Amino acid sequence: MIAGGTFGVLLARRKGMDLVGVFSVACMTAFGGGTLRDLFLDRYPLFWIKHDHYPLIVFGLALASSAVRKIPQTLEKALYLPDALGLGLFSVVGTEIALEAGTSWFLAALLGTITGTFGGVIGDVACNEVPSLFRSAPLYATCSFAGCWIYLLLDWLAVEPLLAVVIGLTSVVLMRLAALYWDIRLPESSPGTPE
Amino acid sequence: MIAGGTFGVLLARRKGMDLVGVFSVACMTAFGGGTLRDLFLDRYPLFWIKHDHYPLIVFGLALASSAVRKIPQTLEKALYLPDALGLGLFSVVGTEIALEAGTSWFLAALLGTITGTFGGVIGDVACNEVPSLFRSAPLYATCSFAGCWIYLLLDWLAVEPLLAVVIGLTSVVLMRLAALYWDIRLPESSPGTPE
Amino acid sequence: MIAGGTFGVLLARRKGMDLVGVFSVACMTAFGGGTLRDLFLDRYPLFWIKHDHYPLIVFGLALASSAVRKIPQTLEKALYLPDALGLGLFSVVGTEIALEAGTSWFLAALLGTITGTFGGVIGDVACNEVPSLFRSAPLYATCSFAGCWIYLLLDWLAVEPLLAVVIGLTSVVLMRLAALYWDIRLPESSPGTPE
Numbered sequence: 001m002i003a004g005g006t007f008g009v010l011l012a013r014r015k016g017m018d019l020v021g022v023f024s025v026a027c028m029t030a031f032g033g034g035t036l037r038d039l040f041l042d043r044y045p046l047f048w049i050k051h052d053h054y055p056l057i058v059f060g061l062a063l064a065s066s067a068v069r070k071i072p073q074t075l076e077k078a079l080y081l082p083d084a085l086g087l088g089l090f091s092v093v094g095t096e097i098a099l100e101a102g103t104s105w106f107l108a109a110l111l112g113t114i115t116g117t118f119g120g121v122i123g124d125v126a127c128n129e130v131p132s133l134f135r136s137a138p139l140y141a142t143c144s145f146a147g148c149w150i151y152l153l154l155d156w157l158a159v160e161p162l163l164a165v166v167i168g169l170t171s172v173v174l175m176r177l178a179a180l181y182w183d184i185r186l187p188e189s190s191p192g193t194p195e
Numbered sequence: 196m197i198a199g200g201t202f203g204v205l206l207a208r209r210k211g212m213d214l215v216g217v218f219s220v221a222c223m224t225a226f227g228g229g230t231l232r233d234l235f236l237d238r239y240p241l242f243w244i245k246h247d248h249y250p251l252i253v254f255g256l257a258l259a260s261s262a263v264r265k266i267p268q269t270l271e272k273a274l275y276l277p278d279a280l281g282l283g284l285f286s287v288v289g290t291e292i293a294l295e296a297g298t299s300w301f302l303a304a305l306l307g308t309i310t311g312t313f314g315g316v317i318g319d320v321a322c323n324e325v326p327s328l329f330r331s332a333p334l335y336a337t338c339s340f341a342g343c344w345i346y347l348l349l350d351w352l353a354v355e356p357l358l359a360v361v362i363g364l365t366s367v368v369l370m371r372l373a374a375l376y377w378d379i380r381l382p383e384s385s386p387g388t389p390e
Numbered sequence: 391m392i393a394g395g396t397f398g399v400l401l402a403r404r405k406g407m408d409l410v411g412v413f414s415v416a417c418m419t420a421f422g423g424g425t426l427r428d429l430f431l432d433r434y435p436l437f438w439i440k441h442d443h444y445p446l447i448v449f450g451l452a453l454a455s456s457a458v459r460k461i462p463q464t465l466e467k468a469l470y471l472p473d474a475l476g477l478g479l480f481s482v483v484g485t486e487i488a489l490e491a492g493t494s495w496f497l498a499a500l501l502g503t504i505t506g507t508f509g510g511v512i513g514d515v516a517c518n519e520v521p522s523l524f525r526s527a528p529l530y531a532t533c534s535f536a537g538c539w540i541y542l543l544l545d546w547l548a549v550e551p552l553l554a555v556v557i558g559l560t561s562v563v564l565m566r567l568a569a570l571y572w573d574i575r576l577p578e579s580s581p582g583t584p585e
Contacts, residue, residue, distance in 0.1 A: 012579065013579040015520060015524075016525070016526075016578045016579060017524040017578070017579055018525065018526040018527075018575070018579065019576050019579070020523060020524060020530075020532065020576065021521070021523070021525065021579075022579055024511075024523070025524065039234060039429060040230075040241055040244065041240075042239040042240070044432040045431075045432070049431075049493060052496065052497050055496065055500060056496055059496075065579075066577075103244060103247065104247045106251055107244060110250060121321070125320060125321055126511070126515055126524075127520065127524075128515075128518065128519065128520045129323065130210060130322065130323045131216070131321060133215060133216070134207065134210070134213070134215060134216025134219060134220065135211070135212060135216065136212075136213040137213075140215075141215040142215065185213065186213035186214050186215065187213065188211045188212070188213055189208040189211060189212055189213065189214070189217055189260075189261060234429060235436055235439065236439075298439060298442065299442045302439060302445065316516070320515060320516055320518070323518065324518065325405060325518045326411070326516060328411070328414070329402065329407040329408070329411025329414060329516075330406070330407060330408065330411065331406070331408040332408075336410040380408065381408035381409050381410065382408065382456075383408055384402065384403040384406060384409070384411075384412055384455075384456060
């Protein structure tokens with residue numbers, strides 16, 4: 001979540017937004033995916049309303065960031081690992097929650113992936129950018145989706161819940177770091193039709 | 196739905212997105228309108244969670260499309276009829292659902308139109324384009340809205356439900372095809388104020 | 391609400407949209423913030439479905455605007471006061487509703503601010519613009535947020551509810567007009583990292 005919020009802060013700063021924008025985009029990036037999942041599954045109160053210190057943490061983050069004039073260029077790289085951890089955790093927990101709500105396996109994996117990745121999509125859209133998730137870049141949603149299926153398999157094999165979460169999360173992190181390291185990506189689609 | 200999903204695929208491919216983007220945009224285009232209606236009316240489970248083979252079909256569509264290198268230029272034209280059918284069906288069924296939920300006539304027609312047309316709006320926004328629905332183009336939302344009122348009238352006249360749906364749907368299809376054929380459109384608004 | 395809808399109309403006209411676009415953007419601007427609040431708090435029916443003449447009013451506004459060829463340049467300035475009133479009312483009432491739903495103070499102020507300001511964000515995003523709320527401009531969300539806290543303080547002091555609403559609303563209006571008059575704004579964030 002912290003990593004998600006920080007990416008939101010970086011994105012908003014690149015756009016030269018003021019504190020309102022930085023905080024809003026950070027919240028969207030951090031909470032957007034889980035909010036969609038909760039809305040889709042009719043799960044109330046929403047997770048950030050239930051755990052109401054989450055928005056406070058992001059508010060502190062946005063405030064603190066405004067005191068920092070110069071962000072070291074290495075920060076984005078330093079965020080790769082915490083971001084991959086957040087991706088893994090959100091994906092696997094999202095899958096678990098969807099499964100508990102009685103969805104099919106495919107939907108559970110889909111909702112897990114949405115939980116893990118759509119915060120960034122909402123943040124990008126609000127900043128008037130084509131979502132980076134949709135462009136050809138080192139695998140992100142694919143790692144999340146694969147990790148959700150690993151979790152589903154372990155759950156089906158009746159592996160101890162906590163262990164299943166840890167293995168699912170770890171596999172997402174490893175896939176994501178591998179994709180970054182070897183620059184593995186899905187091919188761009190060709191428009192197919194001349195415009 | 197298939198037509199909606201296919202338009203999403205075409206849109207995402209024009210943007211050079213990868214499979215994640217193609218699938219996501221196809222889902223937004225196919226399910227966005229109905230999801231908004233279900234969220235607005237507190238109708239759970241959402242229709243694509245209840246009928247959980249819908250996302251699977253769109254997933255298959257996105258996968259299949261990635262195998263096709265060259266999309267024939269005539270495809271968009273070939274989609275006019277199925278798309279008009281989908282527009283009519285979604286609009287009329289959306290109106291029916293809203294009416295059952297106890298809304299007024301105007302709101303029922305509005306929610307029917309949202310069901311029929313807002314998938315495309317969400318897809319366009321996610322692709323960072325001004326929604327084509329909002330620009331001056333051959334009548335689309337207008338056909339949907341008029342068809343919703345025709346359905347409401349028939350419902351008020353106590354016409355047999357299935358017949359009312361079929362007449363409403365058919366009238367949407369005919370209006371849409373006529374609008375395409377004679378290029379009937381609403382006028383652009385003038386900014387009114389010099390910038 | 392009227393002011394919010396009118397800003398939506400102006401925005402859509404600057405983009406040269408047709409009536410469908412003008413009405414849609416006006417609705418998003420007028421109802422977007424309250425809809426988010428109601429969805430987040432699981433409050434049904436949504437306020438514009440409960441008070442179903444609201445969309446009709448905006449529809450009339452959009453229709454009427456299409457009859458007006460030339461919008462006087464002074465209109466936007468003339469809207470400052472009604473818009474500030476709407477901002478104040480939506481913010482304070484949003485805070486009250488969130489508080490009743492049992493949220494913490496910080497969340498109540500946040501949801502109040504969302505109610506007051508996010509309609510404009512949704513309208514901007516749908517028109518493919520970076521939300522003006524997020525850019526450095528005369529204080530807007532900040533007035534709303536501060537007014538929400540004033541209301542919360544009065545509520546905590548057990549001030550008579552109606553009086554608390556009026557004081558909260560008035561303070562938002564005064565802060566907003568002061569911010570416009572002296573052009574008070576939050577600083578832009580610096581990207582921090584060279585791109």
